[in-house]
Amino acid sequence: MDVSELLALTATEATEAIERGDLDAAELFAAYRTRAADEDLNAFTWVAEDLPEDLRSGAPLRGVPLAVKDLFCTEGVPSQAGSKILEGYLPPYTATSVKRLQDAGATLLGKTNQDEFAMGSSNENSAYGPVLNPWDRTRVPGGSSGGSAAAVAAGLAPWALGTDTGGSIRQPAALCGIVGLKPTYGTVSRYGMIAFASSLDQAGPFTRDVTDAALLYRHMTGTDPMDSTAVGHPEEIALPTAERLDGIRLGVPAELSTGEGVEPGVLAAFEASLETARSLGATIETCHLPTAALGLSAYYVLAPAEASSNLSRYDGVRYGLRTPAEDLVSMYTDTRHDGFGDEVKRRILIGTYALSSGYYDAYYGRAQKVRTLIAREFASVFENVDFVVTPTSPTVAFELGSLTADPLSMYLNDFFTVPMSLAGIPAISIPCGLSEGLPVGLQLAGPAFSENRILDAAHALERSLAFDGSPPRTGASA
Amino acid sequence: MIDSAEVLHVARLSRLKLTDEETERMAGELSSILDHIAKISELDLDGVPPTSHVVEVEQGLRPDVPGPCLPREVALAQAPAVQDGGFLVPSPQAG
Numbered sequence: 001m002d003v004s005e006l007l008a009l010t011a012t013e014a015t016e017a018i019e020r021g022d023l024d025a026a027e028l029f030a031a032y033r034t035r036a037a038d039e040d041l042n043a044f045t046w047v048a049e050d051l052p053e054d055l056r057s058g059a060p061l062r063g064v065p066l067a068v069k070d071l072f073c074t075e076g077v078p079s080q081a082g083s084k085i086l087e088g089y090l091p092p093y094t095a096t097s098v099k100r101l102q103d104a105g106a107t108l109l110g111k112t113n114q115d116e117f118a119m120g121s122s123n124e125n126s127a128y129g130p131v132l133n134p135w136d137r138t139r140v141p142g143g144s145s146g147g148s149a150a151a152v153a154a155g156l157a158p159w160a161l162g163t164d165t166g167g168s169i170r171q172p173a174a175l176c177g178i179v180g181l182k183p184t185y186g187t188v189s190r191y192g193m194i195a196f197a198s199s200l201d202q203a204g205p206f207t208r209d210v211t212d213a214a215l216l217y218r219h220m221t222g223t224d225p226m227d228s229t230a231v232g233h234p235e236e237i238a239l240p241t242a243e244r245l246d247g248i249r250l251g252v253p254a255e256l257s258t259g260e261g262v263e264p265g266v267l268a269a270f271e272a273s274l275e276t277a278r279s280l281g282a283t284i285e286t287c288h289l290p291t292a293a294l295g296l297s298a299y300y301v302l303a304p305a306e307a308s309s310n311l312s313r314y315d316g317v318r319y320g321l322r323t324p325a326e327d328l329v330s331m332y333t334d335t336r337h338d339g340f341g342d343e344v345k346r347r348i349l350i351g352t353y354a355l356s357s358g359y360y361d362a363y364y365g366r367a368q369k370v371r372t373l374i375a376r377e378f379a380s381v382f383e384n385v386d387f388v389v390t391p392t393s394p395t396v397a398f399e400l401g402s403l404t405a406d407p408l409s410m411y412l413n414d415f416f417t418v419p420m421s422l423a424g425i426p427a428i429s430i431p432c433g434l435s436e437g438l439p440v441g442l443q444l445a446g447p448a449f450s451e452n453r454i455l456d457a458a459h460a461l462e463r464s465l466a467f468d469g470s471p472p473r474t475g476a477s478a
Numbered sequence: 479m480i481d482s483a484e485v486l487h488v489a490r491l492s493r494l495k496l497t498d499e500e501t502e503r504m505a506g507e508l509s510s511i512l513d514h515i516a517k518i519s520e521l522d523l524d525g526v527p528p529t530s531h532v533v534e535v536e537q538g539l540r541p542d543v544p545g546p547c548l549p550r551e552v553a554l555a556q557a558p559a560v561q562d563g564g565f566l567v568p569s570p571q572a573g
Contacts, residue, residue, distance in 0.1 A: 092552045186533045199530060225540040231533065297517040308492060315493070317565050322558035328570045329493070337495035345494060349485065349508060352492045354515075366518050368528030373521075375529060408510050424532030448533055 003031050007473070011064050011158040011212045012239070018062040025063030026051050029107055032065045036110050036156045041132045041141075043151040045070050046078050047110040059105025061219060066106040067157035069148050070114050072098050072203070073192040077108070081194040082116040082144075084127040085314045085321045085339025095192025096224045097161065097203045104219040109157055112147030116341045117311065118168055118196045120144050121413035124404055125343045132400075133176060134472030135438055139397040142172030142413075145206065149176040152206045155473035159216055160206040165197050166299050167393075167417025169204045170429040174392035174441020177431040177469050179458070180206050181213045182417075184448045185424035186231045188217075189224035197306035200299075200421050208469060210430065210459040214239050217451065235452055240459035245280040248457060250444075251287030251385030256416060262394045265435025270391045273432035273442045276464045277389075287381045287388065291373040295419035298374070300411060301354050301367035302422075307344075308351030314339060346407060375423040382447045387457060390416045392429040392441030420445045428458050431467040439467075479509050 001023055009017060017023035029051055036047045044067070057063040068074065071081040073091035080086040094102070102108065115125040123131040123146025131146040133139040134154035141150040145162030149172035152160050162169045164182035173180025181204045188203045195201060205216035218237035224230040252274070274284050316322035316335035323334040340348070354363035381388060394415055403410045420427040420443075427445035434440065442461070446454045480488075482505045489496045496504065550563060559566035 089556060092548060092555070184533065199532065228539065229531070291521070294517055294521065297515045300511060300515055301518070312493070316558060317567055318553075319556035320558075325568060328568050331568050332493045333495040336493055337497075340494070345496075345500070346504065346507060346511070348492050348494060349488050349504060350511060350515075353480065353484075353488045353508070353512075356488065356491060362519065363515065365528060366521075366523055368530060369523040369526040370518050370521065371529040371532070372526050373523075375532060407507055408514055411511075411514075422532070 006031055007035070007155055010208050012215050014064050014158060015060070015062040018057055025055055025057035029055065029063065029065050029109070032109055032157060036067070036151070039154070039156050041134055041150045041154060042129050043112055043131050043147040043154070043156060044110040045080065045113050045128050045147070048108060052107055055107055056105040059103070061101065061105035063105055063107050064158055065109035066101060067109050067112050067148055067151045067160035068098055069145050069160070069162045070111045071118060071163060071194040072161060073194065074098060074108060074111065078111065079194065080128070081118070082114040082126040082128060083339065083341070083344070085335070087127070087321060089319055091192070093192060096189035096226060097220050098192070100222060101216070101219050112145070112151055112160060114147055115144035116344050117194065117307070118144040118163055118165055119307070119343050119347055121167070121171055121410050122398070122403065123147065124400065125341055127341060130400060133397045135177060136397065139399055139438070140175070142175035142393070142397065144168040146172050148206045149173055149178060149180065152176070152208060153178050153469065153472045159208070159212050161203060162206050163193060163201055163203050164421065165200045165303060166421045167414040169206065170417050170427060170441065170443060171393045171413055173206055173429045174431070174439065175397040177439030177467065177472070178206055178208060179210055179213050179428065179430050180204065181217055181428045182420070182426060183217060183221070183451060184426045186229050187221045187233045187449070189222065189227040189230040191224050191226035195310040197303040198310065199306060200303060210455055210462050211239055213428065214455045233451065234449055238452055240455040242456035242460040243463060245277055245282035245457060245460050248282040248387070249385040250274070250277055250282050250284050251381055251388045252284060253289045253292060253388060253390065254286050255289055255293045256390050261412060262391060263396065263435060266391050266393070266395060266440050269433035269435055269440035270442060273461065273465060274389070277461060280460055280464055285385055287385055289374070289377045289381060289419065291370060291377055292419040294370055295374055295422050296411060296415055298367040298370035299414070299418045299422060300350070301363045302371065304347040304351035305354045305364050306351070308348045308355065311344065311348055343407065371422045374419050378423045378425060386446065387454065388445045390443045392416060392443040396435050396438035396440060416443060424448060426451050426454055428454050430458050430462055431469060432465050433467065480512060481505055
């Protein structure tokens with residue numbers, strides 16, 4: 001098998017080829033390592049030096065290389081979460097989700113660039129520089145898992161791990177034209193994931209197709225003695241086989257689909273994908289999530305509040321950056337001033353404000369109640385429809401630097417993805433077409449633990465939509 | 479709205495030093511974000527319980543059995559300053 005053939009394989013195809021003996025796992029790793037080491041998208045912050053000695057080609061994932069978002073702790077390998085405050089940090093242990101995948105035979109290829117502490121929608125908040133979108137290098141890949149999305153889209157890795165707090169898997173997957181799955185909250189252990197907002201953070205796969213997403217997710221889920229919120233998945237995750245959507249009811253939320261700021265080209269691609277769904281036997285209905293449009297407001301209370309607490313650990317004492325100072329408090333405040341970027345500072349301040357005496361009920365308390373309403377509304381909608389569908393992002397990939405001056409406009413990128421995060425439910429983004437030559441994502445969300453059904457429906461749609469994700473991998477212009 | 483004095487107060491609570499320029503800029507940026515957040519004040523939320531954990535599951539507790547923990551030298555390996563087997567920090571008393 002020549003190198004271009006080998007790089008064209010999906011991860012699942014690669015595992016099958018290795019199992020048959022048609023492909024050597026070491027050869028596959030070497031080919032991706034060369035690409036990852038030579039890349040010019042700034043997608044990787046660290047790339048494995050050599051072929052690991054413990055290549056497990058006999059395990060289910062057959063040694064297929066895996067790119068991992070920087071915020072997953074990996075023992076002895078830099079894990080900086082896109083932040084200067086963790087520059088050079090070498091964790092003493094590996095995150096459970098990564099460990100599970102390694103035990104299943106995945107091989108660590110590299111660590112991928114991200115927005116600092118996963119706070120951002122463009123990857124421009126990384127202390128290690130922005131990632132470029134392989135479809136158009138003047139544009140962002142989305143965020144916060146921008147490096148993972150760009151690496152998979154550009155064929156620098158067969159698949160990658162990311163995390164999603166308010167859209168950080170789904171939005172970059174959409175903007176880079178690949179598949180991204182945010183699983184049900186709690187189905188994947190968060191142990192060793194550098195925390196942003198603990199009640200929302202969830203790890204998930206970035207892949208070239210839906211089948212790969214199912215395969216990677218299958219080996220990620222499980223309980224964990226180190227994370228009492230990790231409940232695993234009640235079902236074995238199956239590789240999807242559905243080709244039709246007969247009897248499937250899709251709900252288009254009236255409150256979200258009319259959201260302002262949705263580009264006409266995105267709306268057109270979304271509507272065309274609904275037509276495709278109809279042709280496969282699905283019915284399309286309007287549904288109502290009246291509070292979902294306020295999800296963003298609640299999210300920007302809850303996530304910063306949790307972040308302000310989680311990020312209090314960066315104090316220059318046990319690891320990471322220390323700015324020397326005469327006294328202890330000055331050492332804390334100077335270290336945090338020098339180590340955190342602007343967006344992280346904004347969120348720490350908002351979160352601390354929202355939790356401070358006299359404001360708690362008005363902000364955090366109310367936001368938690370809004371969260372209840374949104375979760376109830378989804379539960380009620382799922383009595384009548386199987387899945388809720390929306391565009392994943394209101395826009396295609398935007399130009400580098402175009403939103404950085406206005407933090408609020410950047411937040412609006414998460415309009416369609418935040419409600420599902422607040423409800424803790426699973427949602428997938430699959431590429432559904434192009435607008436202005438750039439990928440558009442379709443989001444499918446279902447009830448908690450419905451991953452098998454979501455993956456099946458996404459698989460059927462993927463076959464019919466026949467999106468061509470090869471331009472960024474071959475370097476051809478779209 | 480949030481003014482520079484409030485930003486400084488919150489920054490002090492957060493153990494975060496801000497320059498004058500940063501304080502002023504943050505006051506403007508945080509005000510527009512807080513305006514957006516304020517939309518939730520328009521909702522009637524009487525009688526709605528708060529959600530802190532979104533998936534209703536029983537917390538799984540592991541057996542309470544002693545096991546190995548991080549060795550001291552590993553725990554100290556990434557620290558900026560170490561002395562006598564502990565983390566070394568500046569004095570809590572100002573200079």
